[in-house]
Amino acid sequence: MEGQQKTGGMLKRIAGPVVTAVGLDAHMYDVVKVGTEELMGEVIKVDGEAIIIQVYEDTTGLRPGEPVSNTGLSLAVDLGPGLLTSIYDGIQRPLEVLVEKMGSFIERGVSAPGIPRDKKWEFKPLAKAGDEVVPGSIIGEVQETNIVHRIMVPPNVKGGKLKSIEGGSYTVEETIATLEDGTELRMMQRWPVRVPRPVREKKNPTIPLITGQRILDGLFPIAKGGTAAIPGPFGSGKTVTQQQLAKWSDAEIVVYIGCGERGNEMTEVLTEFPELQDPKSGKPLMERTILIANTSNMPVAAREASVYTGITIAEYFRDMGYDVSLMADSTSRWAEAMREISSRLEEMPGEEGYPAYLAARLAEFYERSGLVTTLNGDSGSVSVIGAVSPPGGDFSEPVTQNTLRIVKVFWALDAKLSQRRHFPSINWLNSYSLYLDSLADWYDREVSPEWNILRSWAMEVLQKEAELQEIVQLVGSDALPEAEQITIEVARLIREVFLQQNAYDPVDTFCSMTKQYDMMKAIRGYADLAYAAQVAGVPPTQIITIKAKNDLPQIKFTKDYEPMLDGIMKAMEAEFTQLRSSA
Amino acid sequence: MKEYRTISKIAGPLIFVQKTEPIGYGELVNITLSDGSTKRGQVLDTSDELVVVQVFESTAGLGRDSGVRFTGEAIKMPVGKEMLGRILSGGGKPIDGGPEIVPEKRIDITGAAINPFARGMPADFIQTGISTIDGTNTLVRGQKLPIFSAAGLPHNNVALQIARQAKVPGSVEEFAVVFAGMGITKEEANAFMQDFERTGALERAVVFLNLADDPAVERIITPRLALTTAEYLAFELGMHVLVILTDMTNYCEALRQIGAAREEVPGRRGYPGYMYTDLASIYERAGMIKGRKGSVTQIPILTMPGDDITHPIPDLTGYITEGQIVVSRELHRKGIYPPINVLPSLSRLMNLGIGSGKTREDHKKVSDQLYAAYAEGNDLRGLVAIVGKDALSERDRTFLEFADLFEGRFVRQGIDEDRAIGEGTLDLGWDLLATLPIEQLSRIDRELIEKYHPKFRAK
Numbered sequence A: 001m002e003g004q005q006k007t008g009g010m011l012k013r014i015a016g017p018v019v020t021a022v023g024l025d026a027h028m029y030d031v032v033k034v035g036t037e038e039l040m041g042e043v044i045k046v047d048g049e050a051i052i053i054q055v056y057e058d059t060t061g062l063r064p065g066e067p068v069s070n071t072g073l074s075l076a077v078d079l080g081p082g083l084l085t086s087i088y089d090g091i092q093r094p095l096e097v098l099v100e101k102m103g104s105f106i107e108r109g110v111s112a113p114g115i116p117r118d119k120k121w122e123f124k125p126l127a128k129a130g131d132e133v134v135p136g137s138i139i140g141e142v143q144e145t146n147i148v149h150r151i152m153v154p155p156n157v158k159g160g161k162l163k164s165i166e167g168g169s170y171t172v173e174e175t176i177a178t179l180e181d182g183t184e185l186r187m188m189q190r191w192p193v194r195v196p197r198p199v200r201e202k203k204n205p206t207i208p209l210i211t212g213q214r215i216l217d218g219l220f221p222i223a224k225g226g227t228a229a230i231p232g233p234f235g236s237g238k239t240v241t242q243q244q245l246a247k248w249s250d251a252e253i254v255v256y257i258g259c260g261e262r263g264n265e266m267t268e269v270l271t272e273f274p275e276l277q278d279p280k281s282g283k284p285l286m287e288r289t290i291l292i293a294n295t296s297n298m299p300v301a302a303r304e305a306s307v308y309t310g311i312t313i314a315e316y317f318r319d320m321g322y323d324v325s326l327m328a329d330s331t332s333r334w335a336e337a338m339r340e341i342s343s344r345l346e347e348m349p350g351e352e353g354y355p356a357y358l359a360a361r362l363a364e365f366y367e368r369s370g371l372v373t374t375l376n377g378d379s380g381s382v383s384v385i386g387a388v389s390p391p392g393g394d395f396s397e398p399v400t401q402n403t404l405r406i407v408k409v410f411w412a413l414d415a416k417l418s419q420r421r422h423f424p425s426i427n428w429l430n431s432y433s434l435y436l437d438s439l440a441d442w443y444d445r446e447v448s449p450e451w452n453i454l455r456s457w458a459m460e461v462l463q464k465e466a467e468l469q470e471i472v473q474l475v476g477s478d479a480l481p482e483a484e485q486i487t488i489e490v491a492r493l494i495r496e497v498f499l500q501q502n503a504y505d506p507v508d509t510f511c512s513m514t515k516q517y518d519m520m521k522a523i524r525g526y527a528d529l530a531y532a533a534q535v536a537g538v539p540p541t542q543i544i545t546i547k548a549k550n551d552l553p554q555i556k557f558t559k560d561y562e563p564m565l566d567g568i569m570k571a572m573e574a575e576f577t578q579l580r581s582s583a
Numbered sequence B: 001m002k003e004y005r006t007i008s009k010i011a012g013p014l015i016f017v018q019k020t021e022p023i024g025y026g027e028l029v030n031i032t033l034s035d036g037s038t039k040r041g042q043v044l045d046t047s048d049e050l051v052v053v054q055v056f057e058s059t060a061g062l063g064r065d066s067g068v069r070f071t072g073e074a075i076k077m078p079v080g081k082e083m084l085g086r087i088l089s090g091g092g093k094p095i096d097g098g099p100e101i102v103p104e105k106r107i108d109i110t111g112a113a114i115n116p117f118a119r120g121m122p123a124d125f126i127q128t129g130i131s132t133i134d135g136t137n138t139l140v141r142g143q144k145l146p147i148f149s150a151a152g153l154p155h156n157n158v159a160l161q162i163a164r165q166a167k168v169p170g171s172v173e174e175f176a177v178v179f180a181g182m183g184i185t186k187e188e189a190n191a192f193m194q195d196f197e198r199t200g201a202l203e204r205a206v207v208f209l210n211l212a213d214d215p216a217v218e219r220i221i222t223p224r225l226a227l228t229t230a231e232y233l234a235f236e237l238g239m240h241v242l243v244i245l246t247d248m249t250n251y252c253e254a255l256r257q258i259g260a261a262r263e264e265v266p267g268r269r270g271y272p273g274y275m276y277t278d279l280a281s282i283y284e285r286a287g288m289i290k291g292r293k294g295s296v297t298q299i300p301i302l303t304m305p306g307d308d309i310t311h312p313i314p315d316l317t318g319y320i321t322e323g324q325i326v327v328s329r330e331l332h333r334k335g336i337y338p339p340i341n342v343l344p345s346l347s348r349l350m351n352l353g354i355g356s357g358k359t360r361e362d363h364k365k366v367s368d369q370l371y372a373a374y375a376e377g378n379d380l381r382g383l384v385a386i387v388g389k390d391a392l393s394e395r396d397r398t399f400l401e402f403a404d405l406f407e408g409r410f411v412r413q414g415i416d417e418d419r420a421i422g423e424g425t426l427d428l429g430w431d432l433l434a435t436l437p438i439e440q441l442s443r444i445d446r447e448l449i450e451k452y453h454p455k456f457r458a459k
């Protein structure tokens, strides 16, 4: 799809990633080709004669006087079979193709389509000639990986009666169907990244995105179609948590955006994911994944775009009726890219130099999440989880604050916890999930009617512990009343057995909801026995040092843990009986 | 090449040149003074009216009569195998009295980003012989692992000990050291040089020195020259290169100075808003590449102003690098060398380089347990200061003692003491853990305890 080529502009000034052109007929957000090498750029300001452009590639060597031409199109992505398992830069250039074209280092001036144009896919029609179709209607499918890629009528096509539709082997640009009015339908659509794809209606989420991470599913769940932020200083666990979600969350499609972060982290995902299996389908995790990698040393304008590229791809799969989860690591780098560009435009800076529109951009981005009724009446969702990297770990800064105003779940990372290798280092006192009420039914139904009660109990114990710790800091733990010494021990179990979870242990890395429930029930079991024994006169030191509970952490590392857990609980009861009879 | 004498303004390290032909962004600029001496600079901003040039040397002696030549190309570094064993200035000129270097190649010093798809995953354990690194914050080939230190602490000794002892057990591949000093004192530089000479490391090293009294702006290019050299040695000659960059704090000060001269809106604490991106363009130049033999491992050193880890320099660095080794004033005061505080230290790539077949199967869990126990013992110190030792439970007392043992035996070691990972570091870790009640070892699976715990080992 080529727009009409308008030419005639000329470069006037180059200062880093932002350049000025004159004599160009252009509108905001038009994609332009800059210089003799035709570097890709986007119009971000029109100031009289001067057209200000952010360039997605390195601008070294560009000179005043070089040509600039306008494509007349907006920044858009290719959508169609070929997306899954890909790794892209911020403007959807496949990194694998770039390696083939220019070697191990990223040079500039090379373009590559987002999805292969020559590859043939087996298209299976699901509609037939004479059927009435509307924007968003599914007219057929392609078995792309183990995932079925549904082929839809694009949202910007009017719809009508299908004149013809034929199964067979097609490239993404070949016509697979025609409407009565002559409109030709192809498997590939293009969509401008800065415009949300339309839906029929947004609904309130009621199902959790199960992640296999105990502190998330158990205490602070995110809903399918919900939003969460995970702020924390460096080294506190943002990336590992995001990767854990990408690996184990029960979404059908995962879009992972490495936005201004480390190259090796993307390589790690690339090496690891093909080896890992989806616990549900048993298929390699990579088959449901799309990666966007615009690392910290790649051009900053493309970093700004990467988040939009990612969310547009996520919406596209949502429109097929899938549950998609999107991780953006880190939204702070995205905000900084905005700040860098804005300061080069000499815009009036807002708080801490960020542009005044920071809050609006963040809100627009998170608003693209949601559980929706798609145009064709199906249900689909995009869950968005954004990492935030506050300078100096101080949550009062603008990106964290503006994000917290929008998202419904807050996973507060805490350097104090990571320093003692308590992982995930999510602070259980500061974090929250505003979905608890709307998800309660689901937990009741799918886990156990006891679950919500257990959860509240655990939160109370942790809260109580925090209060008691303040006293302990002043007078030492021996000075506490007996029952409270037990509370401290129960809280320790909740923290060390339930909350701590090792992402690198082959078993503990994922914990099913059933196992989470069993573990919490076991801790509650100990607590009940312990308080009863205390009332019966058993000294707390004996209650605290009973042997059987020392084996509880082993449950985490054990796959078929049930017999072991049974054994532990039986031994525990026996020990308590013994204690009480000798008390 | 045309020479312009149209300088309209000189401000700090910047000169403004008018009425030029179209000049390319980022071009190398040569400036000739009236006494015939020359200086180098780079184009920061170019338009048909005005070109802004950042000069890499002192602007002393520059005037409106100085001549400006635009070279039409980016700044390049002449590289060749001959560079090994040489000492160069922070601008890349030989200062060891030796001959000019005959280059095999000239390479753009900006360095293109490695395509993430082309990166090889770091996986080779580097044994430094230092327990707090090998045992609990393992370095792997291709990693960028900075030392966060502060004025007056022995970070240079730590860096030198790493450079001397670093090896990949069982590997005989070619290695090299590239050292870039930025704004360091003559004594510091001498200490490094003497150690390199004493141990014979100089033969396999390329040294770039920008000293404290050298021009500050030159520091902007010194690490880039060093990394260009390192990438050449690694990715074209197949060597495993260890790059030491010191002191990154001086680099960042130079960056701030240029920002101020350009009258940019400053970011946090006066540092430019683009400092994250700029530092990333240095630190990300570490790693491995699929299908090529060599590797670039970086150990940048920085001194935290006011010992403050939240200062923008360590903060932005920590957000980019793959962990950090934190040198602590408190441990130094206690007379412990190397004074590495493991609690805020981290190696993000540790898990890739350890475990069975690499170090030992128990490595990860021993490390986690040591951390947890030391953190707990360390916390109790605060409590003891208030309530006294007697108010502690039996359990807490063992943890308190553990913290002292950990510092006295695990952290402390000789400046030439080279501990092997297994018998040296991990077994020592187990010996210390054995002072705790066995049921407190909740981070370690039963199987490993039965295999490695001294109580079982003895039998």
Ligand SMILES: Nc1ncnc2c1ncn2[C@@H]1O[C@H](COP(=O)(O)OP(=O)(O)O)[C@@H](O)[C@H]1O
Binding pocket: A232, A233, A234, A235, A236, A237, A238, A239, A240, A241, A418, A423, A424, A425, A501, A502, A503, A504, B346, B347, B348, B349
């Ligand atoms: N759930 C976890 N289990 C085990 N280790 C973890 C976990 N989360 C974080 N870590 C450890 O913490 C380090 C830093 O985590 P990371 O996610 O990279 O931090 P951030 O992205 O916040 O800088 C990791 O390299 C890993 O060693």
Ligand SMILES: [Mg+2]
Binding pocket: A238, A239, A240, A261, A329
């Ligand atoms: Mg991270």
